[in-house]
Every structure is written in C-alpha cells, then in structure tokens.
Amino acid sequence: MPNGLIDLWNPETFDDGLLAELRCEAGMIRDYFATERANYDAYCAPGNRDMLRENPHWHIYNVFVDKVLAPLMAARTVRGWHYTRMTDAEVELLRRVGVYPSNLETIRRRLDSLAAAGEITSETADVLFAESPFHRDEMGGRGDKFWTTSQPVPVTRSDVTSLLGSWGGESIYWRIQDPELVASIGRIGRPRVLEIALPLDAGPDARDAARAVTRTFAAGLGCRVTRERLDLHVVRPLGPEAVVAVHTEGDEIYERIGRDYPIVFAEEGD
Incomplete structure (x- = not known):
C-alpha cells in the first residue's frame, strides 16, 4: 500500500496531521454522536409521539467538518474498491496506463478492442454501444467518472455480483435484455x-470523506456509530501508480475480500 493511503474505516491509517485535528475536537465529536444516538433512541422508543430532537452540537460539528477536515481530506489519498470484469489484456493496459473516467468515447474504444481481439464481432460491438445508457444519461450523471466504494464487500454480495458477472460494467449491461447477448458479455474476461x-482532489468527495473519518474516530471514542460505505469517484484519469492491486477470481485474496481482507475487515451493523 502506498505511503499515506487512507482507509476511511481504519483509524490506524490516519496520518498524524489528521489525527491531531480529530483529537483536538474529541470532546465535541463525542458529544455530537452521543447526542445523535440518544435523540434517535428516544425518537424510536415505543409510544413516542415527539419529533426527532435537534442536536445542539450540530452547528459546531458541521463547521469542523466543512472548514477544517474537508480541506485536509482534499489533500489526501484514500483507498477505493472497484468491482468489475476485465480481460487479461485490459488488466495489462490498466497496469500500464492507469484508470480513466467512463464515457461514450472510452466505451467505444473498449468495444473496438474486444472486436479486434476476436472476443466479440464488430456487429455485437455496435449493438452494445448503441444500448449504452450513457447515450441517454439514464444513470443519473454517472458518466465521465470512475467509481469505487470506500469499503470492501464480499464478492458474493448481491450489489456487486452483476458487476463481476458481466463485462463492461453498468455502462454496458444496464439495458441489455437479449439472453444471448447477456450470456456473451458474461463470458468475456474474469x-x-x-x-x-x-486522490480526493480529483473528485468532489472530500467532505463525505471527512464525515467518514470523523465517524470512524468517534467509534474509537466509544460512540455507537454506523460505519457508512461511500461511493467515491474521480473525474480525471489516474496514472498507473493509482493501481494498488488487482485481485482476480481464483487468486488467494479474492474470496477473502470484505471478510478477513484487508486486515481483519468485516462489515459492521448498527
């Protein structure tokens, strides 16, 4: 793992500068999350008819996140997890040139490369390209971005099995209905x-990351918090140095992701 790479869920990866700011406001952070929990428990209590109470620490907490932590996080790099299906040639290219945001241009290029390699016909490439939801922005502005999640999840989880089972990601398989075509993209790659x-300066997620590290720090103070899994994205290409690891089905680590890798990671409940 590169020096300075932060896991939003692991306080042991927080650098000294980040920890210094969090520790300086430890009392406020503890009070904020303790009050949040108490208010929520009271709201959910049997027979309660009152509205959810306001948290008197809300303003100072948000000022701290927005004005102190978010700028700090914007200068830092976090680890994201990207679930996909790729050919060996695409992995080699990834290691050589890095990652890039997905858009119609990159989709066309990937499809043409598959056709040139004999993985699909040029006619199939044309059909898949024409069916991409990016033509109609059907995915809520997910184009021109490279997406990851902030926490590893097991490869058997239903929210990633489609990504692992169909080549090309949601930008390709989202609208495909033809069974033969579905089967064909499920045979491409691994x-x-x-x-x-x-790097959080390559996208808009610094504030969300700041909130995540605050929650992680609060858990270390004994607060009852729910660890949030964030969707993180960048809007510019990243060089090959950004590729920390590639885990492939059949590798030793692949099946352990989100279970006991990395470290002893397991998803937490409330």
Whole structure:
C-alpha cells in the first residue's frame, strides 16, 4: 500500500496531521454522536409521539467538518474498491496506463478492442454501444467518472455480483435484455476487484470523506456509530501508480475480500 493511503474505516491509517485535528475536537465529536444516538433512541422508543430532537452540537460539528477536515481530506489519498470484469489484456493496459473516467468515447474504444481481439464481432460491438445508457444519461450523471466504494464487500454480495458477472460494467449491461447477448458479455474476461488510490482532489468527495473519518474516530471514542460505505469517484484519469492491486477470481485474496481482507475487515451493523 502506498505511503499515506487512507482507509476511511481504519483509524490506524490516519496520518498524524489528521489525527491531531480529530483529537483536538474529541470532546465535541463525542458529544455530537452521543447526542445523535440518544435523540434517535428516544425518537424510536415505543409510544413516542415527539419529533426527532435537534442536536445542539450540530452547528459546531458541521463547521469542523466543512472548514477544517474537508480541506485536509482534499489533500489526501484514500483507498477505493472497484468491482468489475476485465480481460487479461485490459488488466495489462490498466497496469500500464492507469484508470480513466467512463464515457461514450472510452466505451467505444473498449468495444473496438474486444472486436479486434476476436472476443466479440464488430456487429455485437455496435449493438452494445448503441444500448449504452450513457447515450441517454439514464444513470443519473454517472458518466465521465470512475467509481469505487470506500469499503470492501464480499464478492458474493448481491450489489456487486452483476458487476463481476458481466463485462463492461453498468455502462454496458444496464439495458441489455437479449439472453444471448447477456450470456456473451458474461463470458468475456474474469471477475476482478481493483484497489485504487484515489486522490480526493480529483473528485468532489472530500467532505463525505471527512464525515467518514470523523465517524470512524468517534467509534474509537466509544460512540455507537454506523460505519457508512461511500461511493467515491474521480473525474480525471489516474496514472498507473493509482493501481494498488488487482485481485482476480481464483487468486488467494479474492474470496477473502470484505471478510478477513484487508486486515481483519468485516462489515459492521448498527
């Protein structure tokens, strides 16, 4: 793992500068999350008819996140997890040139490369390109971005099995209905999980990352918090140095992701 790479869920990866700011406001952070929990428990209590109470620490907490932590996080790099299906040739290219945001241009290029390699016909490439939801922005502005998740999840989880089972990601398979076409893109490549070093100045997620590290720190103070899994993205290409690891189905680590890798990671409940 590159020096300075932060896991939003692991306080042991927080650098000294980040920890110094968090420790300086430890009392406020503890009070904020303790009050949040108390208010929520009271709201959910049997027979309660009152509205959810306001948290008197809300303003100072948000000022701290927005004005102190978010700028700090914008200068840092976090680890993201990208679930996908790729050919060996695409993995080699990834290691050589890095990652890039997905858009119609990159989709066309990937499809043409598959056709040139004999993985699909040029006619199939044309059909897949024409069916991409990016033509109609059907995915809520997910184009021109490279997406990851902030926490590893097991490869058997239903929210990633489609990504691992169909080549090309949601930008390709989202609208495909033809069974033969679905089967064909499910035979291309192999399931992969990428560990990506995401510089937060390459996207808009610094504030969300700041909130995440605060929650992680609060858990270390004994507060009852729910660890949030964030969707993190960048809007510019990242060089090959951003590719921390590529885990492929059949590798030793692949099946352990989100279970006991990395470290002893397991998803937490409330």
